[in-house]
Amino acid sequence: MSPVADFLIGVLVVCLLASGRCADLPTGTFGVDCLDRYFRLGFDTTFTGEDVRFEAVDDTGVHPITEQYAAECGYSVNVRPHLGFAELRASYFSCTALNEDDETFTFSFNMIVTQDGVEETYDVNKTCTLALPWSSRELNCEVNYMELTMRKDVHFPGTKGAHWTSAVDNVYGLAHDDWQVLFQKGDQQFSPITLSTAEENGYTISMTRGRYVFRMPYGQPDSTVTLVDGVTVDTVHATLFTRKGWTVLVVDLLAACPMSDGFYNDSSLVWLNPLETGETDQQSQRLRIGANGQLLEPVEAAARGYNMEVFGSQVQVTIPFDAVGGYKKSFVQHNIYSEYYLFNMYFENQFIDVNQMDTRLRQYRPLVSPLLSWPKICINQTVLSEHTFTVYIGVFAEDVQLTALMLTGREYIGDVMNANISEVFHPNFTHGYTLGMRFNHPIVPMELSEEGILQYTLDMNFTLSIMPAMVESFYHHATVVAVFKDVFPPIFEAHCYEKGISFKLDLGPFAYLWAVYAGPYPLTEVFAMEQGYHLINTSEGQILNVPLFSTGYIYKNIGMKTFEATFEILVRGLKSLKVKGTTVKTCQFATTELIVCSPKGHVTIVANMSAIPSAGDPYRISLLNRTCGAKESDKSSALFTFGVQTCGTKVKLTNDFVVYENEVVFEPKILTEKGPPRLAMEAPERITVQCAYHLSGLYRLFQLHKFVSDYAGVGSIRHDPHFVQQKMAFDGNDPAAAPLLNVSIAEEIMADKPTKYSKVVYFLKDLVTARFHP
Missing domain, CATH: 2.60.40 (Immunoglobulin-like)
Structure with a gap:
């Protein structure tokens, strides 16, 4: 605890004895102590005010403790308003102390405090018990008086100088029954005086049960001031004597106190x-x-x-x-x-x-x-590897408190927005403050040059106030900068695997500077899950596995045997969202069956035709529009390329998507044996292809009547059983004669000719047109 805190110990005792009025003052204003040789009352003038005075109380009455009375009676009042510090000290042998056998001492004081013109009196009482036994001779050099006490059995010393011998010779002829005192000043001896006369001259000479007490203020007329080793010493030499019958009792009283103030x-x-x-x-x-x-x-x-x-x-x-x-x-x-x-x-x-x-x-x-005057110490304790600004400011006395803090023009105080402000206490009752703030805090300005120089700047303005009134404040401005070199966007390692492309990213210490995008979308765990990506977070970074045909792939060089798939990872600045780096990986995969729906409305299909008997004949395989045949085909697959608004493609609308649908169809064989010509039933399976585009990306389609999508469509190929049970002969005589399809009607539907079967198609077209023209 500080000295003031030491003084404030014992406040409960004072309050209990203060006529119930101590509660009017803040807790901790007073403190009382019983020390080895005196009683002490300490108080804080910040709360009591500078106008404080004391009165000593005993059986004879109330005695104002003036400067003269204090020096003569063993009191010291030390009031330093500029320090907010004051104390009253009272010798155990002070005038009003109740002395019991030189062992127990009881004190009683009035403390008068004037605040705002109102005077209040507080009774302070304390009893102290001697903790350290008295020595034969004790000299107390207080700030305003000297006090010498001696055991009563110490009288005539065995060896003294010539001055002592001369004094003894004189007192033998002058002694009588009353106590007298003879002062000496160098070689000069004065006439003996009575104790009452000495008291009038400012001296206190008294006797307790076991000790002589000799006290006086500094600078008495009878004192001698000398210079000893460069230090002024005030010396008072007196001889106390009395006659008891044929015996003369002589006590040598010599008090010498240095006057050095340091x-x-x-x-x-x-x-x-x-x-x-x-x-x-x-x-x-x-x-x-x-x-x-x-x-x-x-x-x-x-x-x-x-x-x-x-x-x-x-x-x-x-x-x-x-x-x-x-x-x-x-x-x-x-x-x-x-x-x-x-x-x-x-x-x-x-x-x-x-x-x-x-x-x-x-x-x-x-x-x-x-x-x-002390310069405010501001120490930049930032360790770059910790990515946190750490700044210390100090050292301040206990009465200084941080009351405001501005960071880059914004006001904070306490632990706010990760601006962690902690108080640091030192063993000498001083303290300081440490500010901690992450580099990536939103208010910390950051600059990253093309040369890879990364710089963070923290601008601070501290406001510190003198407590408790906070009338006086001072400010300290400081700027700290953290600089990193060779800071560049991360690059993914990419490799192909059987069912997609895998990316590995070493995040590193500056991962928070960048945002990773898969195409136009930020790569988050939620987005990855929605798209079917496999995002794995490890202690070293991230691994992203992108299965084929997931959103974001670009397909090129699509052939019957192989095709190429490309996936791109973008690294953008976290704040600017500008592209700072890209990782593009293209892999070749074996073609089995696929559909690609491009943003421009081009559809590429490689369809598995192994279940269709006529798949090997490219002239018998087409889309709904018979003019749209396969670019390539063999017995196992066929390759088609067409636009979403061509080849008989149908349109469907949902709440969120426009779905373009077509079918891979084939021309059945015409049977002529044993009867009129008819179609053979060769359609064990139907292949339906679809491309779905989100409405939000088709605004150009609605405005310009031209298909352009912001994003690629989502394609699907569906193989369904296609047993056509419509029984209709070419002559129309017996619908149940054979499971044949009316080719002319089918061709009309496929060719978009108006028939009763095409009303649904035109209805959808009209609906789409209406959506195009709101």
Whole structure:
């Protein structure tokens, strides 16, 4: 947690004791702590406001904590409104603390907050129990006062200098039953004064059950200011004495505190402190540092980046700018992001003097950096192979929040449209943001040159605001580009197999750039299934098996034995749909039976005639119109080529299709033996051929009366039993005499001559004409 978060621990205790009015303030405003040697109340001025004051409360009444009262009575108020940070610290021996046996200390304060002209008072009460035993002698160097406490059994030291001997000689002749204090300033000694007079002069000299307490503000008239190893030291030397019968009780009170506030060096806060501050023959036993009134063991301090080094008689403490335990505050001026950094350093020097008295010297020093302007760090962490833009922006203090984001002119915030924005937290209470966006996101502009250079560009504009008021905002614009080389449309591998053509496509990392088309149709799984294609997706790509006679084939060089089939795969740009590549494969197949319906209305048929006895005679085989004979024929098959509007082709209409139908017919033998001529029954099978064209592709037919289809037709050949049972002799005398077909009527129908049998044909023609002329 941050220092402010540390201060806010214990908010429940404060609220419960705040006369029920703490609920008016946001949760987390206050925090109370009992530390080793003092009580602390921390609060966030962002919520409480800068106008905050305190009163100490005890049995004698209410005492406003003014600057002078605080220094004399053991209180420190540190309010830094520009940082949104404030705290009250109270010594365990402060004036209004209730002390029980130097072990338990109870504090009572009024906190007065003024907001919008309204003043509210909050009662803050806390009892602290001593966690660390007292040393024989302890010196606390606060920011506004010095406080020395000693065990009562420590009186006349065994070894002191000439100044001490002179002071002792004087007090023996001046001592009486009341306590007196004698101040020394260098070689100069002042006249003894009573404790009440000392109190009037700003000193606090008191005695608890087991300790002497000596406290004073810095800069007293009786103090001595010296320069020790380049650091100013404020020293106060007093002798406390009284007479008890024939015995004179003498207590030496020497308090010396360094006044170093530290300085900022490059990227760290530096604090210098002399190891000897007026003591003689002092031997340091242990040095420790910490933050916010809590000392740390050396290993933990080093892990936080705190560095403490001893150079001769001087110790140097270095705190990195963003070390854990510090507190940052952000500011914006002219779109320049700046920060303050506050580190409440806590330092302890444990030493033993020449009289083997153990002493703890503790110093609390807020180290504050100047207002520092930081460039916003924007790091392009994009890895091309991941095909995702990854951009980091930071590092910001806790009070900075990303409030808006513009990507290529469109506003996003949060995880929207695959613009994945995640917050990245760092161990020093700073944070940043990482933006992730796929290259193929619709808003990312893409350019692909003919030379195979693929470029993606992401334009970003971040808006960051200082919280919680969001009054101050700053902006950062950045553009990142991802470039790939040798990016070309994929090429299918194609090969022939017995029943069709197979295509294999290695999709590769840029498959999303292209759309694969089979003719005019995008090749999707649904479309492939509808057309009878076999589309197989593998981890490496796609395999498309296109069976013969499926939609999309072009047939050429059709012969009685073989024919050629061609299938084309188109690769189009996904956005432009412009053709970027083609794969054309032509294969030769053995001819068995086929029908081809071309977009121009040409029909080519290779019909299986093996079931027709007269198939070997090409002059006896034709279409419905007898003038349309076979181009080639043999005993097993016949080849026909004709137009859909010729050769007696019939027309049928459905809701979606125009169907052109014809038949392969033959001329029966004429029998003349033993009677009049008649037709022999030789039609065990009828061959019906059809070409179906979708109406949506025949708009030219309706407008121009010329057959042109956008797409090839779908053909079919059907072999049906054709036992004609019409019994009609040539002379018409006995219809049941023999199973013969009236040739003249059949020929008239086939020749489109008007007969009673052709009414249906003309009806269909009229219907088609009506559809042609809406």
